[in-house]
Amino acid sequence: MAGERFDLEPSIRALLRDLGISTARVLRRAALPADLFTRRPIELAVPEYYRFWDALDAEGRAASPDRDLAVTIGNAISAELFSPPIFAAFCSPDLSTAAQRLAAYKPLIGPVRLDIDTADDLTITYEWPTGQAPPALLATTELVFWVALARIATREHIGPARVAMPSLPANRIPLENYLGSRVRKGTGDPVTFTAADAARPFLTQNDQMWRVFAPGLRRRLTDLQASATVAERVHAALVETLPAGDPSITAVTNQLATSARTLQRQLSQEGTSYQAILASTRENLARHYLASGNLRTSEIAFLLGYNDTNSFYRAFKSWTGTTPDAIRATTA
Template sequence: MAGERFDLEPSITALLRDVGIPTARLLRRAGLPADLFVRRPVELSVPEYYRFWDALDAEGQAADSDRDLAVTIGNAISVELFSPPIFAALCSPDLSTAARRLAAYKPLIGPVKLDIATAEDVTITYHWPTGLTPPALLGTTELVFWVALARIATREHVRPARVTMPSPPANRMPLENYLGRRVRKGAGYSVVFTAADAARPFLTQNDQMWRVFAPDLRRRLADLQASATVAERVRAALVETLPAGDPSITAVTNQLGTTARTLQRQLSQEGTSFQAVLAGTRENLARHYLAGGNLRTSEIAFLLGYNDTNSFYRAFKTWTGATPEAIRATARAAPVTVATRSLV
């Protein structure tokens, strides 16, 4: 990932209104500031971004348990919901070009990388941060977005050739009716379009507008890549190395291409240390996993790079003054008010 904070486009409030989700209640459920959308820019860390989508899913279920919210969002997407990277995609000559452009600038608006394969068909595959499972609604909506984009830009009822996701919804009918294609279960999220559909001319193509937006998008991406502190880069590396069972500074320096001595000096200059960043990252990930409620304590200990559960228990009590079970119980009893701390 280029950075650890991502822009949440202010136009999301219009989309929330269109799909009938009260913004204030959504932010409370996600444990996010009530004035989030008053701020500029609206930035979220990875855990905050995921909490936002988990809360959106919960609010959608509370409002109407029979609808597929990803499909509702897909139907609500329009040119009026302005987002520079998405608008840049609409300015593209075709879906293949739009996919490459969005792959380049996606880090500005979400913690994900896109892999675009164009051997014959065009395959768009999502890669999420290691160790954190993306909310199902987020992953599904990302796939729906591509179909909505193709239909808006071509004014044709484009259907994907193949759609894959780890956990298709129990009731697949609304989603499959929207896509016009059966959903396959697979290891990750991906959508495939035929070469013919990927080359369909976009009626929204606008080279002049693209030339206006491209320099700003390149600048924002460069700023995102350059603005990360050493501590933020270490945290991002730890998210990758901890699930592999290696919490060592060597694993991090190998990933960052530096030495332990240099890294420690740079962290010291920022007023912290490797051990402090490691402890903070472990605590925030632990809170995230516990709030999710699906992992056993022993599994969380493993994902945080601990050799045994007792070591994790002792560390967690030191961080929080409470046991993992107490934090989990609090999260289950009051999901609206419990919020994991940011990784940054």
Template sequence: MAGERFDLEPSFRALLLDLGISPVRVLRRAALPADLFIRRPIELSIPEYYRFWNALDAEGGTEGDRDLAVDIGRAISVELFSPPIFAALCSPNLTAAVQRLAAYKPLIGPVRLDADSTDALTITYRWPSGATPPALLATTELIFWVALVRIATREQVRPVRVTMPAPAINRTEVESYLGARLRRGPGFSIVFTAADAGRPFLTENDQMWRVFAPELRRRLADLEASSTLADRVRAALSETLPAGNASISAVTRQLAISARTLQRQLSQEGTSYQAILAGTREDLARHYLTNGDLRTSEVAFLLGYDDTNSFYRAFKTWTGTTPDAIRSTTPADA
């Protein structure tokens, strides 16, 4: 990720009200400031961003067979103004819209988009390592593209394939909205035919895009510039640790920087590689122990430890307690 904080568009408050969901209750459940929606800009860290979506799911997904992701897709409209989304609607077709949002997605969420238009248009999501995205968020991201192309073309476009690791809670309603069967796979992706991806957008507005593009580029540049080397090391470790590699060489290869330069710049930022490694391991350990059914030995492996005892000793040093004690607490307590 380019940075560690992401914009939540002010229009989200209007969307919640349209859905009949109390913004106050969502913020309270997510343990976020009550005045969040009147701040400018509204920026959330990854944990805060995920808490927001989990709280939204809890507040809005309790009415019988309602699938909130589908309701959000139906509620999306041009009136819910969001510059990056509006820029997508200004595109000539879905392929161009995906390319634009793929470039600017780091502004509005902790996720990357990969787009492949070789034969069909395949949109694949890459989420940050170490934490599973909320089910509502991931499902809504896939539904968003269907909503977008239908708004822009005024055609009932259907994807040809939709893949996710686990089926949606209300699978029938989600499949009915998409017009496609959900397939189980290792990640989140959605595929459109080349013909549908190239359908002209009736909302195309190149003049408006020229107005928005410079501001979006500036915001993206600010985001990337604000990312410190420590931020980049943390992001790299989140990818190398689950592969069992905690070495500084693995990180320097990924960041294309020498070990000496990395240590020197981290020192200038008031930290060190070992300090970042320990902090990242602790954060990931707490997440693994309080979310999911991983055994302690599996957590140790995912954090790059050769044996469970080494992990136990390190965890006791970080927290003053044991992994088992943390596991027995609730996620909120942890």
């Protein structure tokens, strides 16, 4: 991820009102400031962003236990409710172009990357931050969004050809009825549209508005990338490279397109080092994995780039003064 904070658009309050959900209750449940929506810009770190969506899910269930909230959000989506990047998608000539534009600017509005494949059909795959599973409502709403966008912009009842989710809802019927497609188990939350549907003309196409939005979006993206410290960029790169089993500085410098000498100099200027960031990133991820309770210690060691479990045990003891098993017991 280019940065560590993401915009929460003020217009989401209108969506909450349409859903019959109290904004104040969502913020209180998410342990976020009561005056959050009076701030400009409204920026949340990944844990805060996830807490907001978890709280929205909980308040939505409390307000109406029988409804499928992601489907309800899909039916409530309209162009004026969302941010400039999403409104710019409505200005696109078709769904394929909209997906590529949103993939470029998604880092402005959420902790996720989009991988767009147009080789045959149009497949949109999500890449969430490693070690932090997104709230179920957020992940499902992201899939629903593409269908809503296609239907609003084309005025056709478009549905995906294929949809997959890592964790299937207990009751898939409302979601599958909305999508018009079966939801299968899979990784990356991919949603696929046929080439014909991806090329259907958007009746909302507006090249003039796109020319208005594009410079500002490019400037905001540049500012986001520039505002991240070198240490933050190294941390973000490590979160992606560690699960591949490579904790080396070379893996990070390849990702950041710089040299090891330059990176070490920049980190020194910020008062830190590559090894210090590697250790803190490993410790934070280890604590997260242990708290989740779903991974064996050997699996955690692998995800942190260790060749064996004993090396992980020794490192963890040096960070915390205790063992992974002891931490796991306190969070069980």
